[in-house]
Amino acid sequence: MTRYLASRFAGMVVVMLLVATLVFFITRLAPGDPAAVMLGEQATAADIAQLRASYGLDQPLPVQFAYWLKELARGNLGQSIFLQRPVTQALLERAEPTLYLTLFSIVIAALIGVPCGIASAVWRGRAIDQAFSGFAMLGASIPSFWFGLILMQIFAVALGWFPVAGYGDPGVPLADRLHHLVLPAIVLGVVNSALILRFTRASMLDVLGEDHIRTARAKGASEARVILHHALRSALIPVLTVVALTFALLVGGAIVTETVFGLPGIGNLVVSAVLRRDYPVIQGALLVIAALYVLINLATDLLYLVVDPRVSY
């Protein structure tokens, strides 16, 4: 186990170094210029060059890369060009809405996806299976921005139950801020439940055909026990994987929903940074997202130990 963990961590370091290198050079080699964006339409080429120099953007790329790596080794992700604050601080400010939105979404997705997937597998080919499969197809196909706007029009504009957008007025308590997350969490939950539903169904169908299920039934176990205890436990591993990957994706990937609902999340931060060519933010955010992805993958692999006694490292 210790050896396994050591090798995984070593692999992580290599992955992070590769990500850092790729992110730095792809970002810098893309056309566009933060100085031109910041100065606006009336700025001359000389104004732009002057501002570029003040941020060190006129230095050769290898020099900039070496400097960035050096600061990275000290735990410094750099300073945002536009936000006038350290990238770490900008990321921490966005951690709260992103974390809560991701958690709520994944809970909603799992609450829809897992039971519906089980029901689809148990009543395979019946009307309920057809209905849930149709729902999954719809959930996977529906554009999240459209779904978001529809929910907004019904529940925020017409009924007034929820705010349209944002993350609360200055100084409001946490409960009020979380109230702003309900509609976007429903959007992400429904859209992502489709994948979980399909995985649960497929995994359950595999397990339900296995010998130990037949044995359990032969021993007189109730159908509920057979499905929820014997079958579900074995079927959970792929489901757990897809839930964990969805969680990881949502941390930086809920971009469209965050934009529609005006949420100051990490996905929104990355997109704004890309459009403005705020290099330090793009690099820092992508590095953190990649690290989270790798860590969540590791955590998922370790969770297998708990879920399935047959697994060992």
Add this chain to the structure above:
Amino acid sequence: MLRFAQGFVPVGRTARAGRGERAIASLVAAAAFALAGSAALAAPPRGGAANIAMIGEPQTLDPMASTADLVGTIMLHVYEQLYTFDANWNVTPMLAESMPAISNGGLVYTIPLRKGVKFHNGHEMTADDVLASLKRWMDTAPRGKALAKEVKSIEAKGPNAIVITLNRAYAPLLAHLALPNGFAAIMAKDSIATPLTQFIGTGPYMFKERKPDQYVQLVRFDGYAARSEPASGYAGKREALLDELRFIPVPNANTRVEGSLSGQYHFADVLPVESYARLESAANVKPLLTAPFGFPYLVLNTKQGPLANVALRQAVQASLNDADMLGAGFGDPKFYSADANHYAKNTPFYSTAGTEHYGKGDAKKAAALVAAAKYDGTPIKILTSQQYDFHYRIALVMAENLKAAGLKTDMQVVDWSTLIQRRNDPALWDIYITHSAVLPEPTLTPPQLGDGAPGWWSSPAKDAALAAFNAESDAKKRGALWGNIQSVVYTEVPYIRVGNFNSVTARSSKLDGYVAMPWPFFWNTGLQK
């Protein structure tokens, strides 16, 4: 100064985004608004906080550093200028006590300063603060640097006056000082730094907090020293009736619409024209149509490539059907007008000079001009972006017009950030598409009227026309002189002004006393309970 709707694209906005002075052409309407606003000033209640939905996160909060309207709109509540514009776009004193004493043949401007004006840090404004602010503006700000070429010296004359000495008579000086975009903000001297970390001005609102992608929070400055004249446009008495202003970045235009309809936002900036009817039918919202808001224009590369040949630029101009391009860009004629004259009839700068060349899509005439220009078949590189969807749609029609005239085209669609970088390289493009606001002083935009802007237009006719215009301070004579510049633009075709477009904003019916002006402002505005 780009500030138009950016559709679904989240920008801090970057782009950026252009507020303009949409309104010089609607002077009469603006005056009516102002009168209505004045009448309503007695009514607005005091207190409350207004949520103002903006198109994105401001690029910076330094009002000098960026010419993005988003920055100017927010920070004109915090900082003030020596002069500002009234409802009729006349330059009017703000921190200056009165209009300047102009001497020595228009070369020396002595500007008296108001006494008893406090900064947000409690210090009283003196000539030292004004001097330090204007020097910073002329040293670092794009607009200030452009003006600095005309300025020989600037110095304090005692604690309550400054003297600006020019190299040559330059009539637009006060308009430059008054424009609330990349503006000559007067800052407390001890807060001045680059980058700016404290935002200490004299405005009716003080900066409190910025949470990127959430809000910029301003609160009432109780020590504000208001002018005594009645409010008119940006001029006259300013009173912070609202306790708090929250400028909220809402990059998605549809979300701004829904937020207005739900009552979450008390004001929403730059809304899709398609939402106008829906907003009009809602009881709790008042849509505001500003006509004209701005103008899309095509910049032609006069330095390098096929369009360095003026005859071919004239062929391009003749080939274009400007009305079709506007229709593609803005849909309903309610939201655009195919005006050949650069300034509207009811403005001092109205002129028909050169307008016979305004594009009517005459492919036959254009083809003849193409042949006369000995066009060698090099494709015309059109640089455009979908970040502003009307740019892209205009480009599509333009490309078809050019093809009909026998020109080859090479459409290059990039993101806005890439476009504003590539346009600085004359080898990479022949035409790019952008837009601006209609400004009260013609030489303030487009930047091609100045020196060194992409397109690199330089000619003796341009220099002569601009020199005569800038040296003339008599308003009536300046109108005729602007006609000469417009004529040179039509003849030499450094840029093609396609026409004008209008913009939609919305305010809550609870927002009382709001006066519609190009850069929205919220002093003298209250919120009904």
